[in-house]
Amino acid sequence: MSKETTNQSKRVNGHAGIKKQFQRFSRLNRALHALMIVSFISLALTGMSLKFAYTGWASFLSRLFGGFESAGYIHRLAAIVMIGVFIVHIIDLVRMKRKEFLSWRALLFGKHTMLLNKSDLRDLRDSIKWFVGKGERPKYGRWTYWEKFDYFAVFWGIAVIGSTGMMLWFPELFTRVFPGWAINVATIIHSDEALLATGFIFTVHFFNTHLRPEKFPMDIVVFTGRMSVEEFREDKPKEYEALVASGELEKYLVEPYPPIVIRAVRTFGWTALTLGFSIVLAIIYAMLFAYR
Numbered sequence: 001m002s003k004e005t006t007n008q009s010k011r012v013n014g015h016a017g018i019k020k021q022f023q024r025f026s027r028l029n030r031a032l033h034a035l036m037i038v039s040f041i042s043l044a045l046t047g048m049s050l051k052f053a054y055t056g057w058a059s060f061l062s063r064l065f066g067g068f069e070s071a072g073y074i075h076r077l078a079a080i081v082m083i084g085v086f087i088v089h090i091i092d093l094v095r096m097k098r099k100e101f102l103s104w105r106a107l108l109f110g111k112h113t114m115l116l117n118k119s120d121l122r123d124l125r126d127s128i129k130w131f132v133g134k135g136e137r138p139k140y141g142r143w144t145y146w147e148k149f150d151y152f153a154v155f156w157g158i159a160v161i162g163s164t165g166m167m168l169w170f171p172e173l174f175t176r177v178f179p180g181w182a183i184n185v186a187t188i189i190h191s192d193e194a195l196l197a198t199g200f201i202f203t204v205h206f207f208n209t210h211l212r213p214e215k216f217p218m219d220i221v222v223f224t225g226r227m228s229v230e231e232f233r234e235d236k237p238k239e240y241e242a243l244v245a246s247g248e249l250e251k252y253l254v255e256p257y258p259p260i261v262i263r264a265v266r267t268f269g270w271t272a273l274t275l276g277f278s279i280v281l282a283i284i285y286a287m288l289f290a291y292r
């Protein structure tokens, strides 16, 4: 370990034995992610209870929601929350562009870009080598290629599912412009995209974030916003080294949350994971044994 890194570590652990942590996510981003989880799971539960209405589990679920009609109302309420999350995120991007990045070019193509670039392709290649034991773990930066992929899967997913959902919600309005059959097409797109999104989030996204060996069984960083400096150094070495080299690491160090907050966060996380996996199992059951 270099002298500078050792000095940084001393400063990190300096105050009254409390180990400071690295702040990865802002308060707004954490709140938006929590709202996204609540709205997505509500949409998936209510939506799937409509889509697979002929199964036993769907009628059980819809009774819990107060019947198919009120499941539809809950679906619309959760949709408003999800669209709100999306709009606030776009406003936040515009704010970040004005205050921190100064231009769209810097925001979209700078070092912390969410767009896939050449270094992600290199990381992907090196990750495959690492998986088969032919190389070291790549030195990932702030956003890994799979995090970028997950982000854009949700980004365009909301655009598709939100626009078709609005057509189902307000068919009279939309058929002033579009022909009637567009509503049938919107139903198919909405329904199939919902299946794709649910399948993706509760398998690929859950695996990427919680089930990979470094994070198993759950990574709570997106709820607390913070992680230990050791974990940060291991997980995102490129970003860690850049912050140490520029002497900026300390700017991002914060006190950890007390154990009671961590317990509450874990309870929320476990509930979300359990619901997500259960929805996937219920869909697989419906498709294998009851599909119509």
Ligand code: HEM
Pocket (backbone or CB within 6 Å): 040, 043, 044, 046, 047, 048, 050, 051, 072, 073, 075, 076, 079, 080, 082, 083, 161, 162, 163, 164, 165, 166, 168, 169, 187, 190, 191, 194, 195, 197, 198
């Ligand atoms: C975000 C905006 C969304 C809007 C505005 C929206 C709106 C709607 C509306 C109005 C319906 C018809 C409900 C009824 O007949 O009572 C519907 C059905 C449905 N929605 Fe959504 N929804 C949205 C997001 C989602 C998401 C994120 C999922 C799943 C993850 C989803 C899954 C479904 C499913 C499976 C159906 C039933 C489709 C079928 O009958 O085959 N929706 N949605």
